Amino acid sequence: MNWTKLRRMAISLPLAILAACLMISINEYGYKQTNQSLTNLTHAYDTRNAVSSLMKEMLDAETGLRGFLLTGDENYLQPYNDAIKSINQSQDRIRTLLQRSPESMKLFVPLSRSISRKTAEMDLSLRLFREGNADALKFVMFTDMGNKDMGNIRELSHQLVALETQEANAYHQNVKSSVFLARVGVTTVTLIGLLAFYLYLRQHNMVERLHKREQALQLEERSRLEQLVRERTATLTELANHLQQVREDERGHLARELHDELGALLTAAKLDVARLKSKIDMLNPEVTDRIKHLTETLNSGIALKRRIVEDLRPSSLANLGLPTSLEILTSEFAQRSGIAMEANFEAVELPDATELTIYRLVQESLTNIGKYAKATAIQVTVHKYPTYVAVQIQDNGEGFDLASIRPNSHGLAGMRHRVEAVGGRLTINSAIGEGTTVSAVIPVGTTAVETLTPA
CATH class of the missing domain: 1.20.1440.210 (de novo design (two linked rop proteins))
Known part of the structure; x- marks a missing residue:
C-alpha cells in the first residue's frame, strides 16, 4: 500500500x-x-x-x-x-x-x-x-x-x-x-x-x-458443474433405460428357452408316461400309484413352467391385450394368496412399452402386497382418459411410513423409473395402519415417451 x-x-x-x-x-x-x-x-x-x-x-x-x-x-x-x-x-x-x-x-x-x-x-x-x-x-x-x-x-x-x-x-x-x-x-x-x-x-x-470478478468466476464454475450434472444425469438415465430394456430382453429370451426347450422335454416325458401306461399292467396298485404320481409331477412341472414363463414375459399381453392379461394376473394372484380382489380394467390402446410398464407396475405392487402388506382386500383399476391412463393399486394392509423408506429400497425406485421412462408420474400414499395406494398417470398416444427401446 x-x-x-x-x-x-x-x-x-x-x-x-x-x-x-x-x-x-x-x-x-x-x-x-x-x-x-x-x-x-x-x-x-x-x-x-x-x-x-x-x-x-x-x-x-x-x-x-x-x-x-x-x-x-x-x-x-x-x-x-x-x-x-x-x-x-x-x-x-x-x-x-x-x-x-x-x-x-x-x-x-x-x-x-x-x-x-x-x-x-x-x-x-x-x-x-x-x-x-x-x-x-x-x-x-x-x-x-x-x-x-x-x-x-x-x-x-x-x-x-x-x-x-x-x-x-x-x-x-x-x-x-x-x-x-x-x-x-x-x-x-x-x-x-x-x-x-x-x-x-x-x-x-x-x-x-474484485468481489464482482470472484462472483463471475463462481457463477461460471457453478454453470459448468450444473451442465456436468445434467450430462451425467442424462447418461445415467439412458444407461438405466438400456439396462431395463436388456433385462426385459433377457427375460423374453429366457421365457422362450423355457417354453421351447423345457416345454418340449416335459411334453415328451408326459408322452412317454402315456406310452408306458399302455404297455404295463395297470392292475398292480403299486405301479398304478407310481404312474399317477409321475403324471401329477409332470403336470405340476408344466404348470410351474407356464407360471415362470408368464412372469418372465407374459404371452397374454401380446396375444390378448392389456386388460385381459391384467385380469389373468389379478385372478391368479387372488387364488394363490386368498386375498379378496376387486378389479376394473378399461380397454386402452397403448404402445408395447407402455403396456409392459403398466403390467410390471401391477405385478410388482401385488408382489409387495403379498410379501409385506398383510392385506385382506385389494382394488386394482385402470381408467382411460382422453390424454392419459390412470392406474391405481390400493390395499387395506398395514401400510408404512414414507419417511422411513431406506435409500436401498430398489423396488419402489424401479417402479418409479419404469413409469417415468414412458413419460408418466408415480405417486405412493401410505400410512401405518391405513393401507397403501400406488397411483400412476401415464400419457397416451404421441405424448408417451417410449424410451424402453434397444440402445
Whole structure:
C-alpha cells in the first residue's frame, strides 16, 4: 500500500469517528431537551383540559339542577349528581398538576373557593326544594351570590386556561428550537460523514471490482458443474433405460428357452408316461400309484413352467391385450394368496412399452402386497382418459411410513423409473395402519415417451 492510500485511510477513519461522536452527542442533547419540553407541554395541555372539564362539570351541574327545579323531573338530577361527584376529583387532579406552578396556584385557590360556594348553594337549593320550603328557595334563587360565584368561576377558569396556554406556547417554542438545533447539527455531521465516505469510496471500489470478478468466476464454475450434472444425469438415465430394456430382453429370451426347450422335454416325458401306461399292467396298485404320481409331477412341472414363463414375459399381453392379461394376473394372484380382489380394467390402446410398464407396475405392487402388506382386500383399476391412463393399486394392509423408506429400497425406485421412462408420474400414499395406494398417470398416444427401446 502506497503512502497516498495510507494517508487517505488515516484521514477518513478519524473523520468517521468524529462524525459518529458528534452525531451521538447532538442526538442525546436534542433528545433530552425535546423530551423535557414535550413533558412540560403535555403537563400544560393536561392542566388546560382538566380546567375545561371542571368548567363543563359545573355547567352540567347548574343546568341539571335548574331543569329539576323547573320541572320536578328526577331525570334532570342524573347529570347534576354525576357532575357533583366528578367536581371534587377534577379539583384534586388540577391541584396536583399545579403544585409546581405558584402563579397558577394563586388563581386556583379563589377558583376552588368559588366552586365550593357554588356547589353549597346548589345543594341548599335542592334540599329546600325537596323539603317544600318555597319561600326560602325563592330567597336563595333570587340572590345574586350564585351568579357572582359562577361569574368568578368562569373568569378564573379563563385566566387559568390562558396562563397554561401561554406556558404551552413557550414549551412548544422550546421544542422548535431543539429541533432546529438538531437539524443544524445533523446537517453538519452529515457533511463530515459524506467527506469521510468519499475518501472511503475510492478504496472500496477496488474491493467491489474484485468481489464482482470472484462472483463471475463462481457463477461460471457453478454453470459448468450444473451442465456436468445434467450430462451425467442424462447418461445415467439412458444407461438405466438400456439396462431395463436388456433385462426385459433377457427375460423374453429366457421365457422362450423355457417354453421351447423345457416345454418340449416335459411334453415328451408326459408322452412317454402315456406310452408306458399302455404297455404295463395297470392292475398292480403299486405301479398304478407310481404312474399317477409321475403324471401329477409332470403336470405340476408344466404348470410351474407356464407360471415362470408368464412372469418372465407374459404371452397374454401380446396375444390378448392389456386388460385381459391384467385380469389373468389379478385372478391368479387372488387364488394363490386368498386375498379378496376387486378389479376394473378399461380397454386402452397403448404402445408395447407402455403396456409392459403398466403390467410390471401391477405385478410388482401385488408382489409387495403379498410379501409385506398383510392385506385382506385389494382394488386394482385402470381408467382411460382422453390424454392419459390412470392406474391405481390400493390395499387395506398395514401400510408404512414414507419417511422411513431406506435409500436401498430398489423396488419402489424401479417402479418409479419404469413409469417415468414412458413419460408418466408415480405417486405412493401410505400410512401405518391405513393401507397403501400406488397411483400412476401415464400419457397416451404421441405424448408417451417410449424410451424402453434397444440402445
